[in-house]
Amino acid sequence: MITMTNGVFDARLSPLDRGLAYGDGLFETCRVRAGQVPLWALHWQRLSAGARRLGIPLDGERLERERERVLNAAQAQNGVLKLIVTRGEGGRAYQAPVNPEPSLCWQFRPGESPAWERGRTGVTLYQCQHRLGDNPALAGMKHLNRLEYVLARSEWGDDYPEGLLLDAADRVIEGTLSNVFVRLEAGWRTPALERNGVAGVMRQLLLESLAPAQGIAVSEATISLQDLMSAREWFVCNSVFGIWPVTGLAPEGGHWAVGEQSLQLQRAFESWLVSRPGVNGKGE
Structure with a gap:
């Protein structure tokens, strides 16, 4: 309808x-x-x-x-x-x-939303206390059962544009409406989503196309909160706002500079968008 x-x-x-x-x-x-x-x-x-x-x-x-x-x-x-x-x-x-x-x-x-543009220069996320449960039967899907995310989003008001979600073992899973990419000493990682979480289309584009085209290797892996706190740089992404570099994590703290490779991938995505058929009048 x-x-x-x-x-x-x-x-x-x-x-x-x-x-x-x-x-x-x-x-x-x-x-x-x-x-x-x-x-x-x-x-x-x-x-x-x-x-x-x-x-x-x-x-x-x-x-x-x-x-x-x-x-x-x-x-x-x-x-x-x-x-x-x-x-x-x-x-x-x-x-x-x-x-x-x-x-x-x-x-x-x-x-x-004006927040889409503001987020390009870096955002501070809120670390949610709500923990995602394991459900491999539904993992990866964007299904209609969103109560976990509703509960997580209710933890903060308008001070932060996005929240970080962990599971019961303090493993990093995703944002409430985004996926996470983290640059560790061993290279770029994004959380594996076999037990929970949503496999975003922006995540897929980065893994399969944009990152390899930029010479940036990304692998799916388990990422602990401790790993995240020691990251060289990291960002969150989705198909609506694109890529937001993360510069802070509240309320416990954590501060990062906007990473060079995060900006490289951000520019690559924006160039990719402009080149799409239909966006410049050539038909989708």
Whole structure:
């Protein structure tokens, strides 16, 4: 369902929808530039992989038709596009329907947050007390069950743009809405996400394309809080705001300079964005 109020597209779910009742679904949040989604191929790859894991049948043609409708109505604006995919209605209590009819809900909000630009020069994160639990069955997916992140985000107000999440063993996992990359003495690492966390599309782009193209090797590994505190440099990233170098960690402390290689990757991503078809008028 797609509705528009005061120039903003919004989405509504039926009270009987399993996404609303049980969090039975997935979502993607995408940066829109000039009416196009530069990272759409990676968003679609993650969405379709998650749908297969959950057993939600996706109609790719329907999804693309609706996406084009929303983007055309956006009239080449910059903003954020959110897609919610649920299993739809039906089933008995937790038991899923045999032949689900998925719901697709879209939301487009025009404009860009000033925080995206401010964060480019370095941010201080808040270290959350809430610890992520282990759940390998859902690890990596961007599913609708976000209560852990809601609890973590409730720990601070507007003093910090993002929070750092650990697990019960004080292993670094991710930010509340971002992934983490850390430069240690042994090189660049990003937390392995076999037990929990969200495998972001920006994380994937860095691992598979941007970092190798810059001659920067990154491996997935376990990163302890102690490792993080001794890092040479580190940053958080997502597909909406890009790359934010981290310069501080509250409330216990921790201070880092904005790293040279963090800035190198930041520049590489911004150049990549500008070169995407559609962003400069050539079609997505």
